[in-house]
Amino acid sequence: MTLEEIQKRFLGDRFATECLGAEIEDAGPGYARCSCRIQPQHKNAVGSVMGGAVFTLADFAFAVAANTDQPITVSLTSQITYLGTAKGERLVAEAVCRKSGRTTCYYEILVKDELGSQVAAVTSNGFIKG
DSSP states (O other): OOHHHHHHHGGGOHIIIIIIOOEEEEEETTEEEEEEEOOGGGBOTTSSBOHHHHHHHHHHHHHHHHHSSSOOEEEEEEEEEEOOOOOSSEEEEEEEEEEEOSSEEEEEEEEEETTOOEEEEEEEEEEEOO
C-alpha cells in the first residue's frame, strides 16, 4: 500500500482522525509515525496535554503499524508510562513492532513532541485475527 492509500483507509478511525486530528506521516508493515497538532481541547485543567489524548495518538500509531498490509490485528493490552509534558505544538507517536508471532504481536510506541521532548512510552500487545 502507498502512504496515500494507508491514510485513506484509516480515515475510518474517526475518533483519532476527527476528534484528535491524528495524521499518518509514515507507515509500513510493523511501523507507523503519526502526529497531531496540540489544540486547546487536548489540554487538561492545568494546561498540559490530557493523558487520554496522548494515549489515543499512541493507540492510533499501533493500529496503523499493526494493520498495514497485514492480517487484522486488535489490541489486547496496553501499558502507558507518562515521561514528561509536551513543550512543543505537535505530538508525534512512533510505533515499532518488536515481535510478531502467529497470533500475537508486541509493539513499542514512543510519544514525543516535535522538539524531541519525551511525553510517554507505551507497550501494546495485539491479537492477530488473521
